[in-house]
Amino acid sequence: MKALCWQGVNELSVEQVPDPAILNSQDAIVKVTASTTCGSDLHLLGGYIPAMRAGDVIGHEFIGEIVDVGPEANRRRVGERVVVCSVIGCGRCWACSHDEWSLCENSNPNPGVTDLMWGGTTAGIFGYSHAMGGFRGSHAEYVRVPFVDYNAFPVPEGISDLDALFASDAAPTGWMGAELGGVKPGDVVAVWGCGGVGQMAARAAMLLGAERVIAIDRYPERLAMTARRVGCEVVDYTSTDVTAELRERTGGRGPDVCVEAVGMEADGTGIERVYDALKQRLRLEQDRPIAVREAIHACRKGGSVFVLGVFAGLVDKFPLGALMNKGLTLRGAQQHGQRYIPKILDRIAKGDLSTAYLATHTMTLDEGPKGYDLFKHKKDGCVRAVFRPWA
Amino acid sequence: MKRLIAGAAVLVAAGLGTARWAASRGRRPAVAKDPLESSRWLGITINRSPDEVAPGGHLPDPLARADAEVRMNRAPGDRGTEIYARPREHRAGIGGLLARPRGDDARTAVRTALRETKCLLETGDVLRSDEEIGTTRPTVTGRVLDMALGRAAEGGRL
Ligand SMILES: NC(=O)c1ccc[n+]([C@@H]2O[C@H](COP(=O)([O-])OP(=O)(O)OC[C@H]3O[C@@H](n4cnc5c(N)ncnc54)[C@H](O)[C@@H]3O)[C@@H](O)[C@H]2O)c1
Ligand SMILES: [Zn+2]
Numbered sequence: 001m002k003a004l005c006w007q008g009v010n011e012l013s014v015e016q017v018p019d020p021a022i023l024n025s026q027d028a029i030v031k032v033t034a035s036t037t038c039g040s041d042l043h044l045l046g047g048y049i050p051a052m053r054a055g056d057v058i059g060h061e062f063i064g065e066i067v068d069v070g071p072e073a074n075r076r077r078v079g080e081r082v083v084v085c086s087v088i089g090c091g092r093c094w095a096c097s098h099d100e101w102s103l104c105e106n107s108n109p110n111p112g113v114t115d116l117m118w119g120g121t122t123a124g125i126f127g128y129s130h131a132m133g134g135f136r137g138s139h140a141e142y143v144r145v146p147f148v149d150y151n152a153f154p155v156p157e158g159i160s161d162l163d164a165l166f167a168s169d170a171a172p173t174g175w176m177g178a179e180l181g182g183v184k185p186g187d188v189v190a191v192w193g194c195g196g197v198g199q200m201a202a203r204a205a206m207l208l209g210a211e212r213v214i215a216i217d218r219y220p221e222r223l224a225m226t227a228r229r230v231g232c233e234v235v236d237y238t239s240t241d242v243t244a245e246l247r248e249r250t251g252g253r254g255p256d257v258c259v260e261a262v263g264m265e266a267d268g269t270g271i272e273r274v275y276d277a278l279k280q281r282l283r284l285e286q287d288r289p290i291a292v293r294e295a296i297h298a299c300r301k302g303g304s305v306f307v308l309g310v311f312a313g314l315v316d317k318f319p320l321g322a323l324m325n326k327g328l329t330l331r332g333a334q335q336h337g338q339r340y341i342p343k344i345l346d347r348i349a350k351g352d353l354s355t356a357y358l359a360t361h362t363m364t365l366d367e368g369p370k371g372y373d374l375f376k377h378k379k380d381g382c383v384r385a386v387f388r389p390w391a
Numbered sequence: 392m393k394r395l396i397a398g399a400a401v402l403v404a405a406g407l408g409t410a411r412w413a414a415s416r417g418r419r420p421a422v423a424k425d426p427l428e429s430s431r432w433l434g435i436t437i438n439r440s441p442d443e444v445a446p447g448g449h450l451p452d453p454l455a456r457a458d459a460e461v462r463m464n465r466a467p468g469d470r471g472t473e474i475y476a477r478p479r480e481h482r483a484g485i486g487g488l489l490a491r492p493r494g495d496d497a498r499t500a501v502r503t504a505l506r507e508t509k510c511l512l513e514t515g516d517v518l519r520s521d522e523e524i525g526t527t528r529p530t531v532t533g534r535v536l537d538m539a540l541g542r543a544a545e546g547g548r549l
């Protein structure tokens with residue numbers, strides 16, 4: 001079958017690879033009908049996530065049709081149209097049964113790598129390196145879905161493919177940031193990053209009752225899209241001092257909840273940007289935490305900061321003093337999608353949440369390398385490039 | 392292209408190296424980082440009650456087949472059962488160190504048995520990786536990574 005493969009840093013190609021197969025009795029094979037680029041792939045592409053090998057199939061946010069199921073898959077059936085969670089859960093370990101699916105204890109067959117890096121093994125993720133289990137990604141005609149009963153969710157009729165697609169990763173990630181960040185009715189929430197994840201976090205904050213939501217980015221088209229489609233306030237960080245701006249907009253307090261949806265390749269302004277970019281290039285610092293630092297500074301005393309952006313290792317100049325003295329709560333996670341997907345599909349069906357608009361570019365799988373070029377460099381207003389392998 | 396691949400290899404090595412460095416900082420330099428490394432109990436927590444884990448006191452496979460001392464107890468709170476195991480014959484010092492690269496590390500076997508036992512009891516199966524039907528091609532970085540990942544399936548917190 002055809003698949004989009006990582007070949008090296010900033011190098012992708014479409015290849016013929018062997019078809020996936022049912023390897024465990026609770027697996028299914030899904031024929032992928034739509035699979036999207038995600039900001040997390042950019043970290044793989046940039047070489048910031050260790051343990052990628054030439055030929056690895058990437059992609060983790062997708063929908064499709066079940067075409068084969070193992071003998072012990074009881075709930076899912078051949079022919080179902082399903083959205084699959086990007087993070088793989090077993091559904092029965094202590095973490096999964098406490099709805100912390102990205103901490104699953106049984107879904108990563110290569111447990112040693114993340115344990116060595118972080119002192120704990122995390123869940124498997126589709127197309128996200130050998131450290132996350134060596135599972136093939138979804139930018140392919142077919143993909144194997146382990147523990148399918150727990151990871152694939154039937155899409156109700158009436159929800160379009162493109163709406164359901166983002167229920168795989170971007171929407172539940174954003175929802176998690178707002179919910180576990182502790183957004184309550186009446187809160188003021190700031191969101192760093194207006195990519196798919198940031199926009200979904202902003203929308204979730206509104207649906208959870210936030211009184212004001214302020215989203216931050218630099219790309220005019222993303223800011224405009226967020227203002228129009230999410231319906232929140234926006235700030236261009238290149239034209240202002242974000243902390244001062246947030247303070248002025250919040251009676252001097254700062255936001256109650258700050259959601260960071262930028263990640264380890266954050267951009268910045270002034271000397272901080274040069275400092276982190278240089279240190280990261282020289283491998284003296286693994287990740288650039290510019291937006292995290294700003295969120296911690298801007299957050300109100302006693303508030304909470306949720307890190308949705310992906311980080312892999314060590315960061316520099318972390319404002320621990322601000323965190324401690326202002327009494328902040330800092331939290332982060334890979335998404336616990338299984339906890340939110342049914343709720344999100346419900347919200348989409350009711351019309352509370354729309355997601356399909358994130359797909360600014362729809363193309364064939366053969367156009368994969370071009371899609372990533374547009375997405376990585378935010379060319380042509382690209383927010384998400386979506387591949388349709390069978391179109 | 393070659394340069395980029397080499398860059399990635401360095402990064403992987405640096406990433407894993409940094410993690411090791413971070414984990415080992417502040418400890419005395421020694422041949423074995425943890426003086427009790429070769430004799431510690433390997434523990435794992437299974438989300439099942441002790442009755443379900445070892446009905447009638449019978450240990451589950453593959454742990455039952457491992458050449459290991461085993462003990463178990465109810466875990467605190469709602470966490471299920473803690474199982475501890477270690478190889479019957481402790482190999483400390485240089486013998487233990489030599490055993491690892493030869494791939495006959497008894498602790499590795501016990502660790503794997505514990506992990507597989509947990510996965511079987513909790514999910515009814517031991518999950519396999521797609522790596523079995525490879526899509527990757529051999530590269531220099533791939534080999535570096537193979538070395539780094541060589542033990543990945545065996546390691547991991549238990
Ligand atoms: N936690 C999870 O499970 C999970 C899931 C999906 C994605 N992610 C992560 O979320 C992050 C965002 O993903 P995405 O798909 O939206 O990516 P994206 O690249 O489309 O968007 C990132 C946005 O951040 C903006 N940005 C950069 N520096 C900034 C700064 N200093 N302040 C404010 N905005 C800044 C960029 O301009 C860009 O618009 C990535 O790090 C991704 O890896 C995490
Ligand atoms: Zn993602």
Ligand SMILES: [Zn+2]
Nearest residue numbers: 090093096104
């Ligand atoms: Zn689990």
